[in-house]
Amino acid sequence: MIRNILITLSLLLSFGLYSYAYVDIVYPSDKNLTINSDVMFFSGNTDGSVTINSTPVKLWENKFFVHTIPLNYGKNIIKVTSDKNGKIDEKIYTVTRNKPIKSNSSKSEIQYVSFPDGVLYSKTVKNNSTIRDYPSTKGNRIIDLPKDVILYFEGKKGDYYKIKEISDTQLWIHKSNIENPVKLESKLKTVIKNIETCSDKHYNYKKFYLSFPVMYTLKQTDNKLKLTLFGISDEKTQDTVNREFIFDYNFPQLGYDCYYDGSTLVFKMAKLPEYIDEVHPLNGINIFVDAGHGGEDKGTIGPERIYEKDINLDIALDLIDMLKSAGANVSYSRSHDTKVGLYDRVESAKKNNALISISIHCNSLPLGKNPYEKHGTEVHYYNDNAKILADIINKNMANDLSIKLNGIHKSSFALTRPTNPVSVLIETAYMIYPSEYILLKNKYFRKNVAKSVKKSLEEYILFLRNNKS
Ligand SMILES: [Zn+2]
Incomplete structure (x- = not known):
């Protein structure tokens, strides 16, 4: 009885909702925000027709939209209206654009407090303690040190200590990576x-x-x-x-x-295995496959609230199957919808002695960019040893999937920084570029992504074999 009442109620409610227009705005997720840019975009879906500040918005299949609007300095009041047979849904956004402030931060002149005499001694307290060439996260990463490495300091700026070593670049470490420094008469003798x-x-x-x-x-x-x-x-x-x-x-x-x-x-x-088969080059090769994001970390959200994490996983599962069928030893970060830490992913690749690590993602842009200006397939790498692999995957994907080649990019990500395994991160296509988003929703397209990556890995292993000295 209660069940019947509940069903009737929910039917009434859904019919009730259905007779009204709705506009579901995915981005921006806040109604009050600051964007210091001359444009921004709105993405979402509707059951009616949509205007933003009275300008009609182009609707794609199933009525999703990605719409760019200009921003003036100061407060911009933006009205998003959905109209379905005269029924209206309206949402108001307040977007502030600030005038640019002249930045006077220059990397060349670093004023720091220097320690006058003696030696300030400490050691790293955790793995992946980053050394930079500048006392802020803007500095380039020189190296990530493991735990328990002994360091000496000659100065301090803010939360960063300057490492006292003869080097052609300055070496800085954040205080959270080290024990409280103590004073010593002289350096410890290391041989x-x-x-x-x-x-x-x-x-x-x-x-x-x-x-x-x-x-x-x-x-x-x-x-x-x-x-x-x-x-x-x-x-x-x-x-x-x-x-x-x-x-x-x-x-x-x-x-x-x-x-x-x-x-x-x-x-x-x-080391490359002694024998590599011409026809089955992946046989016996250790490969790590990472499906980006997962669990509460949804990644980018498509205009119809499809999550990047699910698309990544689907491509990754196909790739894992294909690589296994080709005889590769495949390890992976996740095989279902679960949260995995970035460094846990890296550790897992290392622990499995992977020769290659492939991280799969789909792309987006910050709100203050025009999503119609940049799109296509990209591969990111950080270390020189991954550049050729990145290039092979990128070119094959653009060709095999008939999608714009957006090139390879040197990017410092947790999944591209390791020098071992050879590590690349694939940004399959853009989730905020309508025609690419439509492709990403297609199961057949996603399978072809996996096929193209597998083909690229075969090509890469044969390239290594043929260039073996
Ligand atoms: Zn991602």
Whole structure:
């Protein structure tokens, strides 16, 4: 009985709602906001016809829209109206655009408090402690240090400490990454006790047995890798010097990594399997597939409230299946709708000795951009060793999917920064560009994305095989 009443009530309610016009605005999600740009966009869906400040809005299939409007300085009152047979739904937005303030921050002149005498000593308290060339998050990342690396400081600016080492760039670390610094009379003596070379199935290793962990950097230039160990005591002169090690890198497109095992610095370079089959090149190759976002992190939201996380997962699951069928050893960050931390994803790829890591996303733009100006398929990479893979995937996707080639981009993301595995992040297409959004909703298109990525991985492995010296 109660059930019947509830059903009748909900039917009445839905019919009631149905007879009114509605406009569901996805972006912007706030009715009061500040956007310092000359344009902004509205995206959403409706059951009527829509005007924004009296201008008719183009409606795409199933009546979704993405509409750009100009912004004036000061307060902009924006009225979004949906009309269905004379029934009206109206929403008012207040968007403030501020006049630009002249920025006087220049990277070249850094005023900091210097520590006069003695040595200020500390060590990192967590993994992925970022060293930058400037005392703010605007600074370039020099390296992410692991936990327990010993550091000395010569100055401080705001929440950043300046590392005291001889270097061609300034080295800064945020205070949240280190123990409270303490004063010492002089630096602790660090020597390289032994250097060992070895290898296993996946990697070649060089191990530096140190007195305790010191700061290091690792740079890739052409076919060489330069590892610098800072503040090593010279056994003869007793001076503190930087020691450099150059590794000839036969496979500039493979992964490499550096980390501490206790006080031993381990440097490793990934190996390509001895035998690679011409017809089944992915056979036996370790590949990590990451479906971007998940759980409460929805990613970008499409104009009909379709979530990026679900599209990413669908493509990733197809890709995982295809790679497994091709004989690859596939590991992945998630196989269902769940939240996974960014660094947990990276750790998972490393733990599975992946040779390649592929992260799958769909693109969007900030509210203060024109979504009709930028679209297409993009691949992001950060380290030089991933550039060729990024390029192969990007070109194949544009061709195979008949979609605009928006090129490869050097971007610092958690899923592109690792030097091992070789890491790329695919922005399949734009969810706020109507014709690409329509493609992304299509199951057949998504399967073709996975096919194109699998084909690119085969091409890449054959490229590595053929360039093996
Ligand atoms: Zn994303």
